[in-house]
Amino acid sequence: MAAGYSGLPGPPAKGVSAISTIITILLVVFLLFLIVGGVGLYFAVKLGKAATKKARAASTRLAAHVGAMGTGEAADAERLRVDLRREVSLTRQALDHAARQGWSLGDLPVLVREVGEHAEVLDTQLGLYAQQRRSTGYIDHVTLDRLREQHVKLSTTCARIRADLMDNQVNHASSAINDVHDRAELELEARRSTSVRDPLDEIDELYRRSLQHPARPPEDGRP
Numbered sequence: 670m671a672a673g674y675s676g677l678p679g680p681p682a683k684g685v686s687a688i689s690t691i692i693t694i695l696l697v698v699f700l701l702f703l704i705v706g707g708v709g710l711y712f713a714v715k716l717g718k719a720a721t722k723k724a725r726a727a728s729t730r731l732a733a734h735v736g737a738m739g740t741g742e743a744a745d746a747e748r749l750r751v752d753l754r755r756e757v758s759l760t761r762q763a764l765d766h767a768a769r770q771g772w773s774l775g776d777l778p779v780l781v782r783e784v785g786e787h788a789e790v791l792d793t794q795l796g797l798y799a800q801q802r803r804s805t806g807y808i809d810h811v812t813l814d815r816l817r818e819q820h821v822k823l824s825t826t827c828a829r830i831r832a833d834l835m836d837n838q839v840n841h842a843s844s845a846i847n848d849v850h851d852r853a854e855l856e857l858e859a860r861r862s863t864s865v866r867d868p869l870d871e872i873d874e875l876y877r878r879s880l881q882h883p884a885r886p887p888e889d890g891r892p
Contacts, residue, residue: 742813746799749820750792756827757788763834772837777830784826791819 764781767774795816802808 741802742808743799743802746795746802746813746816749817750795750799753788753792753795753820753823756824757785760784760827760830763831767834767837770838772841777834780826781830784823784830787819788823791816791823795820 760781764774764777768778798809798812798816
């Protein structure tokens with residue numbers, strides 16, 4: 670009996686190993702769920718911040734449009750904000766169109782970016798002026814005049830940039846149209862020179878020439 674005793678039996682050890690494997694698999698799956706959940710939460714927070722920022726910007730633009738419908742200097746400031754945003758937006762669209770066409774833009778992208786930055790600063794200043802003007806009866810004509818001067822400078826800069834881009838587009842299109850026109854004329858002329866004329870057309874042409882230039886009668890009664 671004592672000689673045949675060999676310690677703990679084998680089957681319980683295999684059961685413990687299987688349980689450890691299952692626990693490990695569950696821990697790995699749980700860890701994967703944590704990672705996926707963390708990544709999802711991160712992107713959800715980012716999307717939420719982006720949506721909040723866009724909603725805030727949209728509400729600000731809507732408030733500016735509503736305020737621009739009124740009267741007084743506060744409404745004038747709001748109208749300047751709306752007009753400046755439109756000028757910058759149109760200029761950016763014109764620049765993007767030219768970039769997609771592959772045209773040389775030089776330093777225009779840098780200039781448009783700087784104009785946009787200054788426009789954002791001026792937009793904030795105009796918004797503060799409008800808010801303060803609605804809250805108090807004090808009229809600050811000097812500040813409003815300076816804001817208007819800055820608005821005119823930025824709007825004029827945007828208009829000149831768009832005019833330059835439009836001029837380049839027109840010149841490019843005109844050059845292409847002239848090239849197509851010249852090539853078409855050369856091709857049509859070549860086709861006319863190589864085509865076989867109809868004998869009836871030649872007879873008709875000779876007849877018309879004879880009518881235009883009739884034969885001169887003999888001089889001095891000579892036949």
